[in-house]
Amino acid sequence: MSTLIIGLTGGIGSGKTTVTDCFKQLGIDIIDADIIAREVVAINSPALKAIAKHFGDDYILADGQLNRVLLRSRIFAHEADKHWLNNLLHPLIHDELARQTAQASSAYCILVAPLLIENNLLVLVDRVLVIDVSEATQIARTIQRDNTSLAQVEAILASQITRTERLAVADDIINNDNISLAAVEDLVLLLDKKYLTLTKVV
Structure with a gap:
């Protein structure tokens, strides 16, 4: 450890x-927050389903992945949406970062x-x-x-x-x-x- x-x-x-x-x-050992941020919104993840429910199915690509370009443009233009997304994702990312750092050898x-x-x-x-x-x-x-x-x-x-x-x-x-x-x-x-x-x- x-x-x-x-x-x-x-x-x-x-x-x-x-x-x-x-x-x-x-x-x-490297723990990368950007990689973890992508993993928490992986296909069929609870976070991705919550994003689709909040923003609409347009934010999910045909292959089931998050439409990052569309989401990025949305949250840059709407502060309330950015705040909602941060409240959803930041605790998930924080917990996974803590878990991975604890496992580093x-x-x-x-x-x-x-x-x-x-x-x-x-x-x-x-x-x-x-x-x-x-x-x-x-x-x-x-x-x-x-x-x-x-x-x-x-x-x-x-x-x-x-x-x-x-x-x-x-x-x-x-x-x-x-x-x-x-x-x-x-x-x-x-x-x-x-x-x-x-x-x-x-």
């Missing part, structure tokens, strides 16, 4: 996946959550690692990666807490602005040593 839980977070396009993959290569584990702070998940972690980049980098990377518009990226940024607010709760920071993968790997190795020391393993 992991004796230390690291909450890894960062804004969209900050490079969370790159850093997470580096930790994974070191044999560290590496000396420490990484809980990856883009909305770690916004969704009140700090209670699940011992330390916070923020992957930090400038807003200009976030915008450029996300437009290139997701083939999306500037307006859509700016809407996502507006829905997340600010860079300053995120950094204010950080115990550790990786500045991932214009550095090579090798440099990221080196920073992860330094943090790995630090975290292992904190777990009293070395």
Whole structure:
């Protein structure tokens, strides 16, 4: 069982996946909030049925999966619907994150959550690692990666807490602005040593 839980977070396009993959290569267990968020609305799940009942059958695709595009556009435009959806999903995600972190077997584990702070998940972690980049980098990377518009990226940024607010709760920071993968790997190795020391393993 992991004796230390690291909450890894960062804004969209900050490079969370790159850093997470580096930790994974070191044999560290990764618990991903985005994966769990998809699992709780899997085909025929109680949560998916509740969404269909609340929003209508249009929100379920022909193959039985959630119509994420339609739901995303709906909750961005209607605050009350966003609140309802959060009340449905957040407790389910929270419980599954807690279950998986309790089952982690590496000396420490990484809980990856883009909305770690916004969704009140700090209670699940011992330390916070923020992957930090400038807003200009976030915008450029996300437009290139997701083939999306500037307006859509700016809407996502507006829905997340600010860079300053995120950094204010950080115990550790990786500045991932214009550095090579090798440099990221080196920073992860330094943090790995630090975290292992904190777990009293070395």
